[in-house]
Amino acid sequence: MSDFDQMGIIVDWVDACRKGDLAALLDLYADDAQLECTCNGARRYRGRSEIEAYWQPRLSAFSSAGFGLEEIHPAPHGVHLEYSVAGALRIQASFRFSPDGKIRSTLCEPAPQTGQMSCAC
Template sequence: MSDFDQMGIVVDWVDACRRGDLATLLDLYADDAELECTCNGTERYRGRSELEIYWQPRLSTFSLAGFGLEEIHPASHGVDLEYSVAGALRIQASFRFSPDGKIRSTLCEPARQNAHHGCAC
């Protein structure tokens, strides 16, 4: 396995989300990457074109509503991240990586919400 900075890749992912930079975000993923989102039912996407379909409307929302980094830490499988949208909705995302330093898979799900905000999922 190549030596690469998994945390750095996720920080780049956060930066691309904050800027609404779809091209940069997609470039962080492997060509055959998979994304599973369980925030509103279970949705699965595979490959660059499907990831683009998933991310394009969300990045617009992030840039308008605000995207915040809450927690980031290494995990046995890769990196776990918690972020917020509009300062309230909290999402947990787990990243796994390919040997060449690309995101191989992402699983996102609602995180435990702040009691005073409730869950908007």
């Protein structure tokens, strides 16, 4: 079992997204973290600079459109999160952590949608 609060880290992640706080969001990731997004074709981002390039244009759009926490729960080896953008677009994300309590990897993908919106993650 880990010595850090994985769920608390993801709550901080959600807060940073809601505020559009890129610096706070990036501080939650390990320096060698990976982010894989399968929303619009599989793309992988590695390291702080690539993750920053991924999140920078999305954060302002997410924070202005409204970023909602739909579901969060522990998962094998990490945390599973489902969030919404603009109240309708739903995205699933799975997080794994480094031993020092940083996000080591994120996998995001479209969740079952309630409307006709396309994924913006």
